[in-house]
Amino acid sequence: FIGCCGLPQRQDTTKSVVVKSWTIGIINRVVQLLIITYFIGWVFVHEKAYQIRDTAIESSVMTKVKGFGLYNNRVMDVAEYVTPSQGASVFCIITKFITTENQVQGYCPEVRPLALTLPLALCCLPPICSLCLPTGRCVHFNDTLNTCEIRGWCPAEIDYIKTHPMMEVENFTIFIKNSIRFPLFNFTKGNFLPTITPQYIKACNFDHENNTYCPIFRVGDVIRYAHQNFTTLAQKGGVIGIKIGWMCDLDQSEDECNPSYSFTRLDAMSEKNSVSPGYNFRYAKYYKMDNGTDYRTLLKAYAIRFDVLVNGNVSDFNLCVRTCLWLGTVLCDIILLNFLKGAEQYKAKKFEEVKFEARHQPCLL
Ligand SMILES: *[C@@H]1O[C@H](CO)[C@@H](O)[C@H](O)[C@H]1NC(C)=O
Ligand SMILES: *[C@@H]1O[C@H](CO)[C@@H](O)[C@H](O)[C@H]1NC(C)=O
Ligand SMILES: *[C@@H]1O[C@H](CO)[C@@H](O)[C@H](O)[C@H]1NC(C)=O
Ligand SMILES: *[C@@H]1O[C@H](CO)[C@@H](O)[C@H](O)[C@H]1NC(C)=O
Ligand SMILES: *[C@@H]1O[C@H](CO)[C@@H](O)[C@H](O)[C@H]1NC(C)=O
Ligand SMILES: *[C@@H]1O[C@H](CO)[C@@H](O)[C@H](O)[C@H]1NC(C)=O
Numbered sequence: 366f367i368g369c370c371g372l373p374q375r376q377d378t379t380k381s382v383v384v385k386s387w388t389i390g391i392i393n394r395v396v397q398l399l400i401i402t403y404f405i406g407w408v409f410v411h412e413k414a415y416q417i418r419d420t421a422i423e424s425s426v427m428t429k430v431k432g433f434g435l436y437n438n439r440v441m442d443v444a445e446y447v448t449p450s451q452g453a454s455v456f457c458i459i460t461k462f463i464t465t466e467n468q469v470q471g472y473c474p475e476v477r478p479l480a481l482t483l484p485l486a487l488c489c490l491p492p493i494c495s496l497c498l499p500t501g502r503c504v505h506f507n508d509t510l511n512t513c514e515i516r517g518w519c520p521a522e523i524d525y526i527k528t529h530p531m532m533e534v535e536n537f538t539i540f541i542k543n544s545i546r547f548p549l550f551n552f553t554k555g556n557f558l559p560t561i562t563p564q565y566i567k568a569c570n571f572d573h574e575n576n577t578y579c580p581i582f583r584v585g586d587v588i589r590y591a592h593q594n595f596t597t598l599a600q601k602g603g604v605i606g607i608k609i610g611w612m613c614d615l616d617q618s619e620d621e622c623n624p625s626y627s628f629t630r631l632d633a634m635s636e637k638n639s640v641s642p643g644y645n646f647r648y649a650k651y652y653k654m655d656n657g658t659d660y661r662t663l664l665k666a667y668a669i670r671f672d673v674l675v676n677g678n679v680s681d682f683n684l685c686v687r688t689c690l691w692l693g694t695v696l697c698d699i700i701l702l703n704f705l706k707g708a709e710q711y712k713a714k715k716f717e718e719v720k721f722e723a724r725h726q727p728c729l730l
């Protein structure tokens with residue numbers, strides 16, 4: 366009540382006046398009934414608009430893979446089989462490599478699987494020999510076959526050889542840290558629930574029954590939950606989606622706003638398609654010889670790519686509903702104050718002015 370330096374300020378307070386009038390009572394109830402009918406019929410049943418919903422989710426995902434694998438008698442660690450290494454929401458675990466070592470720039474015979482080798486007469490016609498930069502020459506490949514000569518990184522990669530995938534990938538674990546925010550409600554939460562203790566997190570693995578909030582996932586389980594066969598997937602590569610869903614209702618307690626995890630194969634198309642099955646990519650490691658010539662190791666990697674997708678929505682009771690129900694009362698007040706007999710009398714009772722002596726208080730500034 367006390368304004369700055371003792372100046373009195375006007376302050377409105379709510380005051381309830383009970384008016385005993387049938388007319389007003391009936392009008393009030395009828396208006397409220399209409400509004401309630403409108404809300405139940407239209408807003409609640411038809412539009413389901415009694416809640417406001419925020420679907421714009423802001424999210425950050427950090428991932429970390431753990432485990433050691435054995436491939437071609439070499440122990441592989443995370444730095445070797447996970448790419449990119451930044452721990453983003455999209456990452457690949459390489460299950461199989463085709464390595465071509467010591468490639469240098471030069472001329473060499475092109476390599477094709479037997480089914481694609483050419484009769485001698487066809488060899489070296491430009492449309493056929495156009496995969497790399499063909500020189501147009503036919504060269505001796507082995508005792509029975511000729512192929513095109515190419516100019517490029519030599520020796521050429523032989524990518525149809527059979528190799529076995531690294532089976533230990535099945536036991537690798539993926540750790541996922543996810544924070545979300547709903548900007549409309551300024552509501553923030555993470556997938557580490559308060560019930561998770563450091564001891565628990567050291568030992569747990571996610572499953573759908575007993576560890577539904579454990580943020581550590583065994584690769585084999587993820588693939589099983591996505592209804593895939595690990596052996597096939599590791600052989601050909603593929604893309605698996607780990608979906609984190611946040612469906613929150615802020616009418617209820619915040620503790621009930623929890624993540625739910627689901628798993629699916631995202632590249633379902635390449636599963637059925639025989640032209641380009643699976644997922645693979647190439648990259649190279651470059652070195653320099655003493656005399657300055659570049660040479661490289663070319664790797665064709667078959668990988669399981671994981672995409673962590675976060676979605677969700679949060680809803681809260683719509684404030685408009687409360688406001689509108691209250692409108693009934695306001696409408697009655699307007700009628701009372703202006704259009705009915707005895708309005709003046711009612712006005713005087715409703716807005717009673719109370720005068721305070723403005724005492725001069727010492728200014729606190
Ligand atoms: C020539 O190469 C093809 C394809 O790699 C192979 O199948 C065939 O056995 C080879 N022939 C000889 C005689 O080495
Ligand atoms: C994965 O772990 C289980 C138990 O820890 C073990 O029995 C299995 O052999 C492991 N799989 C591979 C491919 O190493
Ligand atoms: C959002 O909430 C945090 C605390 O939970 C608060 O520090 C921040 O100021 C809020 N931001 C807005 C825009 O209200
Ligand atoms: C969950 O716990 C119950 C009882 O301890 C056990 O029977 C069940 O096999 C567990 N489920 C999983 C998926 O581990
Ligand atoms: C996965 O596929 C391989 C061959 O494609 C098969 O031998 C194996 O039994 C399958 N595993 C499961 C669990 O279905
Ligand atoms: C929001 O969540 C509810 C479940 O709580 C779901 O039925 C609805 O489809 C979701 N809406 C959007 C836009 O994701």
Ligand SMILES: *[C@@H]1O[C@H](CO)[C@@H](O)[C@H](O)[C@H]1NC(C)=O
Pocket residue numbers: 654656657658
């Ligand atoms: C560099 O050395 C390699 C082998 O040691 C040789 O094949 C190559 O021709 C040399 N390059 C140059 C530019 O001398």
